[in-house]
Amino acid sequence: MDGDNEFRFRISAYTPTTMPLGRLAQYLAELAIMLGEEHAIHLVEVDEGSTVLVHKIDHEAVPKIRDRAEAIQMGRAPVTAMRSYKKVNNMLRDDNGAAALLEGVAEILEFPGKRATLPPFMTVSERGEINGEVIRVGGIGDPVPVLLSTEGHTVSGCWAHRSVAKPLAQRLFEPVRLFGEGRWERSPEGQWSMISFRIDSFGQLEAEPLSETVNKLRAIPVDWGEDPIADLLALRHGEELDGGV
Amino acid sequence: MVVFDATMLSLLFRPGSPGPLDPATGARVEHADLRVAALVEQLEKARTVIIIPTPVLSEVLIKAGNRPGSPRRYPAIIGFPARWL
Numbered sequence: 597m598d599g600d601n602e603f604r605f606r607i608s609a610y611t612p613t614t615m616p617l618g619r620l621a622q623y624l625a626e627l628a629i630m631l632g633e634e635h636a637i638h639l640v641e642v643d644e645g646s647t648v649l650v651h652k653i654d655h656e657a658v659p660k661i662r663d664r665a666e667a668i669q670m671g672r673a674p675v676t677a678m679r680s681y682k683k684v685n686n687m688l689r690d691d692n693g694a695a696a697l698l699e700g701v702a703e704i705l706e707f708p709g710k711r712a713t714l715p716p717f718m719t720v721s722e723r724g725e726i727n728g729e730v731i732r733v734g735g736i737g738d739p740v741p742v743l744l745s746t747e748g749h750t751v752s753g754c755w756a757h758r759s760v761a762k763p764l765a766q767r768l769f770e771p772v773r774l775f776g777e778g779r780w781e782r783s784p785e786g787q788w789s790m791i792s793f794r795i796d797s798f799g800q801l802e803a804e805p806l807s808e809t810v811n812k813l814r815a816i817p818v819d820w821g822e823d824p825i826a827d828l829l830a831l832r833h834g835e836e837l838d839g840g841v
Numbered sequence: 842m843v844v845f846d847a848t849m850l851s852l853l854f855r856p857g858s859p860g861p862l863d864p865a866t867g868a869r870v871e872h873a874d875l876r877v878a879a880l881v882e883q884l885e886k887a888r889t890v891i892i893i894p895t896p897v898l899s900e901v902l903i904k905a906g907n908r909p910g911s912p913r914r915y916p917a918i919i920g921f922p923a924r925w926l
Contacts, residue, residue, distance in 0.1 A: 626908065700900055715905075727890055740843075744923050746890075747842070747887065747888055747889060747890060748887060748888060793851060805885055806884055806885040806891075807881055807882070807885055808882055809918060809919075810853060812918050813853070813915060813918055813919070814854065814855075814856055814895055816914045816915065816918075819855075819905075820851075820854065820855040820858070820904075820905060821861075821904070823859050824854075824855050824858050824901075824904065825848055825851050825861050826852040826858065826859075827850060827854070827904045828848070828901070828904065829901065831900070831903065831904060841887045
């Protein structure tokens with residue numbers, strides 16, 4: 597079989613000869629929920645070495661699988677997928693192993709499993725800022741809950757006193773930068789999530805498309821020379837180098 | 842969220858720049874402009890937050906500052922109030 601559309605789920609906990617069938621079925625079930633596209637994923641092979649489950653993915657589902665893997669890694673996949681991801685990691689921890697989902701040789705999703713025995717952080721409080729669009733400011737009490745949309749997902753847990761919430765409500769559905777103090781939590785998988793954010797002040801942002809801003813930057817009359825990257829390297833290392841990162 | 846380095850910023854500011862060298866092959870990365878355009882499109886579509894560390898911007902503008910032009914306008918366009926949302 598060719599390597600097209602082939603994804604591998606590599607588990608370090610077992611070899612094919614030591615993997616209990618029931619456990620294998622549990623991993624496969626969670627993997628299917630996690631990645632979605634159940635009907636487009638086909639187990640075709642179990643490789644030697646560590647247990648490597650080779651899946652053939654229907655062509656049209658490949659971009660969706662990639663997107664889902666990225667969303668899980670970023671912690672913004674649907675709740676059911678994140679739940680399965682967490683469950684697989686818990687299973688791996690119980691099995692004293694770790695795993696990875698690979699497309700070809702590229703690791704697209706890590707399952708830290710046993711490696712995720714990080715010292716638990718209860719919470720960390722820190723001043724910070726969040727960019728996004730305010731999509732709801734409301735509540736009968738003080739402080740007032742604020743719902744934010746940022747990078748395609750909804751952020752809850754923000755709140756502001758009425759003195760801040762009232763002018764903020766005037767910026768509904770507009771991009772803003774919120775300043776304040778947040779409380780953050782780290783999961784055993786090493787992902788940070790915000791528990792709450794007290795908004796002390798905010799600033800308005802301009803919702804200009806990135807491409808438009810890039811055009812403005814490129815329109816600035818500056819003589820960049822023939823090869824700015826080579827110039828950068830010369831600046832760092834001397835004039836003998838040419839090009840590269 | 843993504844972070845731009847000086848190489849990426851150079852390619853962004855100056856279209857038509859020769860691509861960087863691929864450390865694996867030593868050859869120039871081909872179609873650098875197209876790659877940057879595709880990235881910009883992808884980031885814009887996903888409304889991804891872009892981080893440009895101050896030292897990165899400084900390094901890129903140091904070279905521009907020695908040449909004729911208006912490098913001081915870059916921070917005004919990039920900086921607060923931020924536009925790349």
